[in-house]
Amino acid sequence: MNWNGHDVMAGAPLRLSRRQMLAGTAAAAFVGPAFAATPAGVTIRKVEPVALRHVRLKPSIFADAAAANRRYLLSLDPERLLHNFYLSAGLPAPAPRYEGWEAQGIAGHSLGHWLSACSLAIANGGDAALAARLDHGLAEMARIQAAHGDGYCGGTTVDRDGKTVDGKIVFEEVRRGEIRTQGFDLNGGWVPLYTWHKVHAGLLDAHRLAGNRRALPIALGLSAYLAGVLEPLDDAQMQQVLRAEHGGLNDSYAETYALTGDPRWLRMAEKIRHKAVLDPLAAEQDKLAGLHANTQIPKLIGLARLYELTGEPRQATAARFFHKAVTGRHSYVIGGNSEREHFGPPNAIAGAITEATCEACNSYNMMKLTRHLYAWQPDAGWFDYFERVQLNHIMAHQRPSDGAFVYFMPLSAGARRSYSTAEESFWCCVGSGIESHAKHAESIYWQAPGTLYVNLFIPSSLDLGAQGLALDLDTRFPMDGVVDLTIRKAPAAPTALALRLPAWAHEPRLSVDGKAVSIERRDGYAVLSRRWRAGQRIRLDLPMALAAEPTPDDPTLIAFTHGPLVLAADLGPAAAPFEGAGPALVAAGDAEATLAPADGAHRFTARSALGEPISLAPFFNQYDRRTAVYFPTFTPERWAIARDGYVAAEAERQALAKRTVDTVYLGEMQPERDHAFKAAESATVQLHGRSARKLKPGQSLSIDLARKPGPAVLRVIYWGGDIDREIEIRVDGTLLATERRVGPKVGKFVAVDYPLAAADAARATVSFTARAGEADIYEVRMMTSEAAATV
Known part of the structure; x- marks a missing residue:
């Protein structure tokens, strides 16, 4: 049974039609946005992101992050990531496994993220070295899948009777209706369906983004094997399976349907519906408290994709409500969410500002969900959130000097970031991290017929080829708010440029060729419609102001932003212990008045309630510093009463930490x-x-x-x-x-x-x-x- 030659699937012949085989090639060759209609004839997506091949990053913090990420991607050996896959298929493993999570039962999830990250980088520049590395990994996966002969290609393991055995046993037990879970496992295996989704999604990205012809046949083999396991289950059995974390399996099956048109995959995507979580959201009920956050977000991404393919309204309702609930009731100032990976009660974060806030995978997935919702309703507000997360969480999540990643983004006073190592960590947030930092060119520019949207102010060049538009975006953003766009090549027809006006920018200014123009506002954008000429220059000036942002449940606990950036107190080097009290502020009026401008972009000084000087700077790039993001704030009268209690509480906290x-x-x-x-x-x-x-x-x-x-x-x-x-x-x-x-x-x-x-x-x-x-x-x-x- 030759899975390289697209032969046999679960005992039935697998034949890829010419349309299916060319789906990825057509996607790779398409110039301009696609506005596909649902079977009901409804066009769901009003805008589409400009394909990565049309965008190049210019020198900036974003390009630095992408370069560090590329170096790490090239350092990873696909044969080591496939170590357990070889053993599962009865083949000799040519290279040792990595350590950390890759040496545990979840092995394989990193491979899936690596496939996606490499594919993103290849799509954004035709990276020959990464393309060769990706092709070798896919060739080995095809060989492993052929050795199994039934479409299986996995590397998870499970402990049985004190021995580590191949995780395929879990899938075969489920096929027989033997289903056990305590919420985080499936028949004792550590989230095998979560890992399966990462590999499936990575293969689809290799097909769609990198145009590699090996990927889709492997993905279809995986699709068929798992469908053969899950299709016979009744609804009660399926819901029991779905109690275990399963990533965005519904999304990958929906995307497989979109690529092939095979209704079997749509049925699978719809069957993978965890009713206990998704039905309340479809009814617009926030019952998220206590749920593992990143288990839920991919389910909603899958519903969003299903809505785009079927037009089923309840899918959209659940996705929109979830996004609104998470961003409005469960998120911290940097845009991330969760404490120790879990949602708390709505509007209750003041008591959950710890060293284990804001798992990076959550922000990675919330950004993916935001892209879907924006495509349905191109309002700038969606990208106000996206920008907040990208600048203040994702850019803080990777240390560009060595490409290392952070799992939790600690927000408590005196906390420091803990970074991954190159070959011994492989946490989930390393996997989502290598994708996140391959995506910096992905969401800058979006298109609708006749309109180009500029949503992110990332230095870059755009060339739409046959569409006749090319431009440069130059800026020092986020260090200042001046954004210059220069038309290099102008289309023959009139074109609208829609430039996002962030909610944080008060009284923005716009000019064309040095002459001020009035701003025509539409859905949060400054819209310029005209027949453009090569050489024309547009300048958007976005003034940045200091603002205080209290927690929803305690208006005296304050974080500060300056323009798009969250500020944090610098409490010393990460290598030194922090044993003082967390900084508090005394403010007779507005909290912003306690801060004074200092030399340098986004830098301020203050004096703590205990009299110590405080230096505040952007949070994201304090990579190896201890910081404080939230500040208890007192009136002078309150501080006179609360001072002793505050000092005692801080001493107790420090003593508990020490013990x-x-x-x-x-x-x-x-x-x-x-x-x-x-x-x-x-x-x-x-x-x-x-x-x-x-x-x-x-x-x-x-x-x-x-x-x-x-x-x-x-x-x-x-x-x-x-x-x-x-x-x-x-x-x-x-x-x-x-x-x-x-x-x-x-x-x-x-x-x-x-x-x-x-x-x-x-x-x-x-x-x-x-x-x-x-x-x-x-x-x-x-x-x-x-x-x-x-x-």
Whole structure:
């Protein structure tokens, strides 16, 4: 069964029609926007992004990021990324595997992102070196798929009876209707459908963007294999499968349908509908609190794509409402969302400004969703959000000096960024990172018939070839707000240029060939319609002002922006510990008045409430500094009363941080995996705005926590209203305590400390068993004893 020659799929012949085989080539050769109608004849997409091949980045911070990213992409060996794939197919692996997540059960997700990132870079410049590397990887994937003979091509693994075995066993069990999940796994495998989606999506990108003819046959083989697994499942079984994180599988099947026209793939895309999450969103209900954020966002991207293909209104309703809810009720000032990967209650972030805010994958996916929504309704407001995220999160997420990436973007006072390593990390945010920084040319320019939209102010050149328009965009943005556009080649017909007027820019100014012109505003754009001449120059001047942005639930907790950029206090080098109090401000009036301009773009100074000088600068490029983004703000009268309490609270926070050795947040995927979570049965629940593990009487769970030599304290977080419970706690098999939760009820979280005798072990296995009533356990923290902390 030869998958290179597009032969056999699940026992049935696979024949690609000439139309299917040429779909990617046609897409690669198309000049100008495509405005496809749904079967009902409705044109959903009103604008399209200009294809990457028409755009080149000029020197800028964005070009620097893309160059660092390209160097990293070229350093990666596809044979090492395919290590587990070879073994799964019974083939010798020609190169060792990478470490980090690639040495764990999720192996393969990095390959999918690498395929997409390489394809984006190739589409944006015909990169011969990357094209050769990509082609070799695809040739090896075709060989691996042929060895399986049934379309399978995967590298995930699963632990069974203490042994690591090929993850294909999970898919075959699901095919037989054997489905088990505790929310973050599928039959014990670490999100195998999430990894499958990354590979599927990467192959489609290699086809559509890089024009590689090997990619689509492999993608169709994958499509058929997984469809053969999922098609026989009834709805209840399917919903059980979809409880496990599955990425944007609905999106990749929808895109496969769009490329081939085969209705089988549309049926699969529609079958992959997680009703527990998507039905409330279609009903415009925000029930996101406690949900793992990045598990949900790709589902909505898939619905958006389905809407474009079918015109089904409920898909659009869910996508729009989700975007509005996340950006309006669940996001931080940099545009990112989630704390420890999870959504909190709506409009409640003041208590969740920590070192684990804003997972990078979330912003990557929210930007993808924004592009869909903008295409339906080309209003500049969508790109106000897109720009906020790109400048303040994505540009902060990669360190351009070495191309390393950040998983969480910490916003708490004194926090520093933790970066990936080249061959030992391979987190999900490394994967989405290599895509994000291959995309800087992707959304600058958009088109509708007769109109070119300029949405991002990124130095670049545009040449639309046969359409007759070429121009240069030159600017120091975001360091200043002057944007120059020079027409190099003018089309014969009159053309409208629509330049985005950001909401942050007050009283923008526009000129053509040095002469001021009045601004014709439309949907947030300055629109210039005329017959252009080569050499004409347009200047857009976007004044930048200082603004304070409070958290929605605490108007005294303030972040500052200057124009498009979020500011942060510089609290010293990342290599040095931060042991002071987080900076607070005293303001008699507007918070902005506490800041004074300093030398340099976007630089300000202030004096903290405790009298220390503060230097503020753009957040994004403080790559190796400790920072503070949010500032508690007091009136003089309030500060006189609150000063002692503030100082004491900051001292307590610092003391807790100093004593903490290790912490696990139960009910959250990555913390559990990092701490060897085990449970025969244990439900993941979201209660009181946090995740937890629920144990019914007789059920147990265990975790491993690091500890230091000497006496220690185990701190467990419970909900104060959970009474009439009895929980047995053991450490390394020895009974530590029997926690009897009795009344009265308290409507808040409570911490219970259990002293541990001195030990020399570096780790401890902690187990919980519910003996009476249901035990909900939220957080477990290993600490040194207070006496040890003072030494």
